[in-house]
Amino acid sequence: MQRVEYDMTNLSANTQAILMLVSPLIAGGSTERKLLLTHREYTNLVKTLQQIDSQPADLIDREKISDILNTLEKHQFDQERLSRLLGRGMQLGLALEHWQQRSIQVISRADDMYPQRLKKTLQYLAPALLYVCGDIALLQKGGLAVVGSRHVDADLLEYTRNVGEIAASADCTIVSGGAKGIDQAAMQGATAAGGRVIGVIANNLETAVMRNRSDLLQGRLLLCSPFDPAVRFEVWRAMDRNKLIYALSDIALVVESDVEKGGTWQGAVEQIQKLKVVPVYTRTSGPDSRGLAALRRLGAHSWPEFDDIEDLRRFIHDIRKRDKNPDLPLFSQQTTPAIDSSGIVVDSAYTEASIKSPEQPNTLTIGESATSPESYGPPTPLPVSQEESRLAPRQEQSWGDQLFAHVEEIILQLLDELGPLKLEEIATYLKTTKGHRGQTAQWLKRMLDAGKIEKLPKSRYQGTESNQMSFSRPLTESDTSSIAPVTKQ
Structure with missing residues (x-):
């Protein structure tokens, strides 16, 4: 490094x-x-x-x-x-x-080193900015994006590690988000096999760098983020970086997903229905998944489940050939704009078309208010089509149950990213007023009863599985001794 x-x-x-x-x-x-x-x-x-x-x-x-x-x-x-x-x-x-x-x-859209595939x-x-640690050349090479849920069983983690190993053997870079569960399993499988990995981090890039020094030094790992390296966790950031994971790859594999909720679902649907940057595939072996079945109904492809390294290598090669030939059907037929040396689009017709949309008219000026200070902003949820709503089997849920499912996911992500938290800290992140802290306590009790979280001494809560932002090995004492504690802002 x-x-x-x-x-x-x-x-x-x-x-x-x-x-x-x-x-x-x-x-x-x-x-x-x-x-x-x-x-x-x-x-x-x-x-x-x-x-x-x-x-x-x-x-x-x-x-x-x-x-x-x-x-x-x-x-x-x-x-x-x-x-x-x-x-x-x-x-x-x-x-x-x-x-x-x-x-x-740090590199900006105006720099020659900025990955052209993103532009x-x-x-x-x-x-506008990318914060990077590692071999920047990896950002130009593409690879296989592997994404999925945080909370999955041991069999799916083993499956995902095997995908990472096969990709490494086929000289294909793994691109993922570094989150607990599927993301980390894919990255660990690739690094264990001596492969290359790109981790697109949503928060605390500094911490991830310190915890993965060995792989960074050996040139096997690149970590990048569109957000300030010390920025704290927020759900919208985790969802917003999904488009980068897809854009830095040639093809994407979704190993597991919920239906109509969660970052994996939203990122995949955004890719299938809106951005269409790369073809999206879903796991076909192993246990059935309602989420993956729903994604296939929306247009995702079935993953061929490669056992032979050469077959995977040829498959990736064919995908890259399609990318160079827009007449082939897997990709959208978007025109590439002319961009000058400062990163500015100079094709005015394209500029107007690319920024205006019915949901986001091109009238906002710098003096107007906005929801987020970062280069990205909180994403707009993508609606599921009426056909998908009709076809997808689901259990009827009350509004309260739907709200709880959403809050539960946010709390689990908070505990994954920030470690044990007290009730008051969780309520602060949820922006619950003091008069309604009892509602947060009820949600936590429900999660305790379901075994999703556990209570520690000093009235702190943590997820039932530990989260380490390490993509190849457990933390060592030398790692943790040099890491500044994350400030819970």
Whole structure:
């Protein structure tokens, strides 16, 4: 793992400006949450800069900034807000020094190192920034995305590890999200067989780097995230990074999924029905799965279940050939936009089509409110078709049961990512008011009775299975001694 040498001269001016516009720069100090540009706000800013023959770097050019800010104000952008963001130079310097010590590199959409496959497939949905530790060249190579539920039985974990091993033997990179369960099993199987792995992390990239130093040093693992390396867990971030897992791969395998809920389901449905970046396959051997059957009804394919390494190698090769030939049926027929050296789309017709939608009109300006400060935002749930609703067998649930199922998933993810928490801490994450803490207590009791969580001394709760963000081996004492505790913000 090569140490990253940062200074303000070898970081591109575009990336410096983008960092100050959209990144919280947590390591450099605190930034007011609502101050940062959202992905949509940043996209609108980039469009306007392109129209006036400028780029983000011009916003930190002393000779140009005054005129550009005045021009942007005429386009309804908040000049004071932009000035406050661009005045965070000291905070940026401290953050860069902090990341350098942890061998974390940051690249922006304007950099040559930014993976072209993200620009090509996600276009304006590609994150403005990527925080990376490992061999950046891996981001360009594609591979097999393996995704699935967190809570599965031992047989499915063993199946998934075997998929990772076969992929490694076929010289195919595994791409996954690093979450407990299926994700980690696929990554562990690949690294154990000497294969390559890309982990797309939704939070606490710093912690993941420290816990996986061995594989990072050996060049077998790359960890990346579209979010600040110290950012805490939030459900929307875990769901939002799903599109990156698919976009960095050539083909995707869903090993297990719930029906109509959870990040695995939402990510797969988004891919099948909306983004259509890669073909989505589902496991066909082993126990039946309502979730996988529902995905197949929506358009997912049945996984051939390869035992022979050469068969898998040929299969991946054929998929890549289809990707180069848009006349073949597995992929969507989207046009690739022209992108200039600063990462700005220069095909105006494409730009308008790519940003406007009935749900998200292209009218938001920087002065308007937004739901999230990051380069991405909380995802809009994808509706299931009426046909799928009719076909999918399901048990009738009361509104209370449906609400509990959703809350239970969030609580389990919180405990997975943050470790044991007290009732008050869980209630705070759920944004439950003090007068309604009793409802949180009832949910926790129900989960205790179902064996989903257990109660520890000092009134703390944890999931019944431990979660270690390690993709090849258990943590050692040397790992944990050098990891700063995660702040529960």
